[in-house]
Amino acid sequence: xxxxxxxxxxxRNLRESLLRNSxxxxxxxxxxxxxxxxxxxxxxxxxxxxRRLAKSGLFDTVFVSSRRDLRGMSREEERKGxxxxxxxxxxxxxxxxMERLPNVSEAxxxxxxxxxxxxxxxxxxxxxxxxxLSAKSNDAFDGMQGDFFSSETGAEVILQKSFAEELLGKxxxxxxxxxxxxxxxxxxxxxxxxxxxxxxxxARATQPPLRGNGDTAVGDSVEGAAYSVVSRExxxxxxxxxxxxxxxxxxxxxxKVFLPLGLAEGLHVIQPTDLREISRGxxxxxxxxxxxxxxxxxxxxxxxxxxxxxxxxNTFSILxxxxxxxxxxxxxxxxxxIFGSLALTVASIGIVNTLVMAILxxxxxxxxxxxxxxxxxxxxxxxxxEAGAMGILGGIVGVVLGWAIGQIINFGTNIWLKSxxxxxxxxxxxxxxxxxxxxxxxxxxxxxxxxxxxARAARLxxxxxxxxx
Amino acid sequence: MxxxxxxxxxxxxxxxxxxxxxxxxxxxETLIRAVDGVSVAIGAGEFxxxxxxxxxxxxxxxxxxxxxxxxxxxxxxxxDRDLAKLSREELAKYRLHVVGMVFQxxxxxxxxxxxxxxxxxxxxxxxxxxxxxNLAREAxxxxxxxxxxxxxxxxxxxxxxxRAALARALINRPKVLLADEPTGNLDSHTGTEIMDMVxxxxxxxxxxxxxxxxxxxxxxxxxQRMIFLADGKLIDDRANASTVLDSRxxxxxx
Numbered sequence: 001x002x003x004x005x006x007x008x009x010x011x012r013n014l015r016e017s018l019l020r021n022s023x024x025x026x027x028x029x030x031x032x033x034x035x036x037x038x039x040x041x042x043x044x045x046x047x048x049x050x051r052r053l054a055k056s057g058l059f060d061t062v063f064v065s066s067r068r069d070l071r072g073m074s075r076e077e078e079r080k081g082x083x084x085x086x087x088x089x090x091x092x093x094x095x096x097x098m099e100r101l102p103n104v105s106e107a108x109x110x111x112x113x114x115x116x117x118x119x120x121x122x123x124x125x126x127x128x129x130x131x132x133l134s135a136k137s138n139d140a141f142d143g144m145q146g147d148f149f150s151s152e153t154g155a156e157v158i159l160q161k162s163f164a165e166e167l168l169g170k171x172x173x174x175x176x177x178x179x180x181x182x183x184x185x186x187x188x189x190x191x192x193x194x195x196x197x198x199x200x201x202x203a204r205a206t207q208p209p210l211r212g213n214g215d216t217a218v219g220d221s222v223e224g225a226a227y228s229v230v231s232r233e234x235x236x237x238x239x240x241x242x243x244x245x246x247x248x249x250x251x252x253x254x255x256k257v258f259l260p261l262g263l264a265e266g267l268h269v270i271q272p273t274d275l276r277e278i279s280r281g282x283x284x285x286x287x288x289x290x291x292x293x294x295x296x297x298x299x300x301x302x303x304x305x306x307x308x309x310x311x312x313x314n315t316f317s318i319l320x321x322x323x324x325x326x327x328x329x330x331x332x333x334x335x336x337x338i339f340g341s342l343a344l345t346v347a348s349i350g351i352v353n354t355l356v357m358a359i360l361x362x363x364x365x366x367x368x369x370x371x372x373x374x375x376x377x378x379x380x381x382x383x384x385x386e387a388g389a390m391g392i393l394g395g396i397v398g399v400v401l402g403w404a405i406g407q408i409i410n411f412g413t414n415i416w417l418k419s420x421x422x423x424x425x426x427x428x429x430x431x432x433x434x435x436x437x438x439x440x441x442x443x444x445x446x447x448x449x450x451x452x453x454x455a456r457a458a459r460l461x462x463x464x465x466x467x468x469x
Numbered sequence: 470m471x472x473x474x475x476x477x478x479x480x481x482x483x484x485x486x487x488x489x490x491x492x493x494x495x496x497x498e499t500l501i502r503a504v505d506g507v508s509v510a511i512g513a514g515e516f517x518x519x520x521x522x523x524x525x526x527x528x529x530x531x532x533x534x535x536x537x538x539x540x541x542x543x544x545x546x547x548x549d550r551d552l553a554k555l556s557r558e559e560l561a562k563y564r565l566h567v568v569g570m571v572f573q574x575x576x577x578x579x580x581x582x583x584x585x586x587x588x589x590x591x592x593x594x595x596x597x598x599x600x601x602x603n604l605a606r607e608a609x610x611x612x613x614x615x616x617x618x619x620x621x622x623x624x625x626x627x628x629x630x631x632r633a634a635l636a637r638a639l640i641n642r643p644k645v646l647l648a649d650e651p652t653g654n655l656d657s658h659t660g661t662e663i664m665d666m667v668x669x670x671x672x673x674x675x676x677x678x679x680x681x682x683x684x685x686x687x688x689x690x691x692x693q694r695m696i697f698l699a700d701g702k703l704i705d706d707r708a709n710a711s712t713v714l715d716s717r718x719x720x721x722x723x
Contacts, residue, residue, distance in 0.1 A: 001592055001593060001595065002592075002595055004598075005592045009592075012580065012581075013580075016580050364576075365578055367576075368576045368577075368578060369578075369589070369593075370537070370561070370564070371535065371537055371564065371570050371572075371576070372564065372565070372569075372570065372589060372590045372593070372637065372638075373561060373562070373564045373565025373566070373590050373593045373594070373641070374561060374565075374593050375557070375558055375561035375562070375593070376557055376558070376561065377558070378561075378593055461538075462537045462538075463532050463537050463538050466537075466572070466576065
């Protein structure tokens with residue numbers, strides 16, 4: 001029999017026992033819906049996490065350091081590269097070169113130093129780091145009180161919540177609840193702090209080097225290269241209190257106070273690298289201990305990383321971590337899929353049941369069909385078609401149902417998140433592939449369920465079937 | 470008038486040849502010999518009645534000729550096809566193209582209209598839809614049911630249902646028509662109507678007809694030849710004098 005004929009006959013037969021077949025189809029729908037719900041939850045969670053990580057700036061950032069730092073020399077690629085003494089200096093020209101690489105959105109120096117901050121004449125020592133304006137989208141600043149820096153060079157400062165607690169003397173004992181960030185912000189926002197730091201002052205900051213060729217190439221040795229280190233003060237206005245910790249990944253060197261990048265660069269705070277680089281000869285150009293290179297798309301991180309390595313620098317990105325995260329999600333997916341499939345398995349038993357019942361009811365009809373020339377194959381295909389039709393119908397209804405359940409749960413959760421004054425999230429995602437996959441999967445499961453009833457119907461003895469009233 | 474071929478001289482061109490046919494069933498402890506060593510040859514274009522009481526084995530013989538059942542031993546050759554040698558698939562093709570069947574209880578599919586019932590064999594034969602509709606309409610026209618083609622069997626009288634069943638049996642232009650008590654569920658008037666139609670097909674299309682009945686009067690009125698069965702055995706096989714005279718043909722014994 002041809003497929004259109006089969007489909008027509010199958011649908012007609014399904015309509016004949018409408019209630020029973022509808023119930024079976026509803027069973028499949030529920031199975032598919034649970035599968036869709038589970039997998040879309042998995043997809044949604046993965047996307048949510050990817051989004052979070054992308055916002056954290058870790059996945060699109062390559063951290064570049066100089067080989068002259070003499071760190072991690074056991075790594076394979078570093079054995080192959082130039083020796084630390086011959087390798088490039090991580091200075092402004094290198095930064096500009098990185099910034100001009102394709103797919104790089106910005107490259108900014110990592111300025112980080114310990115300094116004293118005076119607030120109401122009390123000294124507080126802490127780690128300070130500089131942030132570019134683009135860090136504003138970093139989700140660590142979600143829920144921040146106050147504002148982000150108004151400009152690259154504004155005399156402004158953002159405090160991390162725990163440092164704000166320290167300033168106010170409100171650091172809670174271990175285990176006690178944290179004070180709300182709004183409470184901390186009220187007395188601090190708009191107040192001034194005094195930053196005391198060690199400034200590196202080039203001895204002849206305004207003069208060219210002695211040889212006068214203006215070139216500061218590696219190997220030039222100039223007499224009398226020197227820095228002065230001067231204690232300086234800078235007044236800063238508190239513009240924001242960050243609720244979260246933007247630098248959790250930094251470990252012990254994580255900063256609790258943030259300055260705008262331009263301002264921090266202008267301060268010329270002495271960096272540990274300055275002491276080392278003075279042995280190379282004088283230069284006015286600052287030398288950076290590390291540079292963060294932000295890539296436009298996380299997918300291009302690896303390529304950019306390779307290019308920078310070829311320039312002779314050490315690089316680090318969190319790409320490996322993201323790969324293992326993907327592995328975790330694959331396992332989670334498998335689990336969610338298995339749980340989601342359980343209901344579908346039950347539903348497929350329903351199909352077997354329905355079709356076996358249908359054989360009993362339609363015994364005579366099968367006998368008639370055989371008597372007038374239907375082959376075993378025709379009968380088999382007819383039952384397959386019925387099973388398949390139930391599967392496809394159930395699959396379509398199930399996808400819609402699963403989507404609807406997801407929307408409802410999403411909606412409900414967001415109401416709850418709102419009541420907790422948390423930002424709303426879209427963590428329930430039904431991608432197109434899941435729609436297609438679910439319907440095809442339901443169809444295949446139904447066909448498998450149809451195997452036994454179809455074979456049984458095809459084997460029916462026509463003489464006995466015709467005798468059956 | 471179209472003539473039926475002479476049977477006695479038609480041994481080589483027999484439409485149906487049965488040799489030493491046996492069909493046994495195991496029913497619990499007992500072995501039932503439904504058909505027990507029947508040999509008979511039916512010429513092409515013959516109208517034969519299989520007569521006997523219930524349990525005589527006449528329906529079993531018909532089912533074996535129809536290819537619905539397989540013999541325990543012996544052979545059935547229909548239109549040069551040895552049914553015992555056909556695969557299940559080939560047997561289905563045989564039922565589809567070579568024989569047509571009508572039953573006592575009409576056996577139309579209740580959920581389908583007459584037109585759909587009649588064209589069902591064409592679906593199995595994978596005939597195109599447009600052609601199928603035309604053929605079904607023609608077939609129903611031939612049995613006078615054109616006007617009722619979109620009705621369901623339950624909306625029709627028994628006679629009309631049997632006429633539809635006849636239209637279905639003939640739609641694939643089979644060589645042999647097998648009828649199992651075709652008038653058993655009909656009153657005598659409609660029974661006559663159906664039988665007249667069967668006789669018309671037999672004469673006009675040269676179709677071989679094998680009819681199972683327990684009504685001797687019916688057999689005498691329409692069949693050229695009467696084969697009597699009892700307890701699975703052939704007990705008598707004779708030409709029907711009245712129909713021979715009626716058709717001015719010689720219905721001979723083999």
